[in-house]
Amino acid sequence: MEFVYNLVVVAHLLGMAAVVGGFVASRPAISNLMLWGARAQIITGIVLAGMASGIDSLHKDPDTAKLAVKLVIALIVVALCEIGHADAKRGKQITWMTNVAGVLAIANVFVAALWH
């Protein structure tokens, strides 16, 4: 089961690369890469959190407050990406949405690495 968990960690890190890399490469536009990265973080993050707290043999002791903060931030990121991406399709470009989504995604990397 540890192997499966570690594969989901890989997907979570690739999602992080997509949302942050997509932001840096295509701002002020919200690229498909950024949008899919933001979606991937919600799915892989929830799977990781569920596995970490539900499977004893993994010996993980996830901090619920940290996960809650990450989830709230990630939900804001994905919401801004969905709205910004849909607006861009209609020819409307809202730069602040892209910037706030990108900065919050980077903030989540800080939360992930520094909150222990």
Ligand code: HEM
């Ligand atoms: C924009 C959204 C997100 C970004 C950029 C992000 C980034 C990261 C990064 C860089 C790591 C690896 C660093 C470390 O192991 O300490 C990590 C780990 C983790 N993330 Fe996220 N994350 C996001 C969203 C979420 C969400 C929504 C959840 C769940 C509610 C979540 C749950 C976890 C868990 C459980 C780990 C630990 C993996 C392990 O080392 O066992 N993440 N995240």
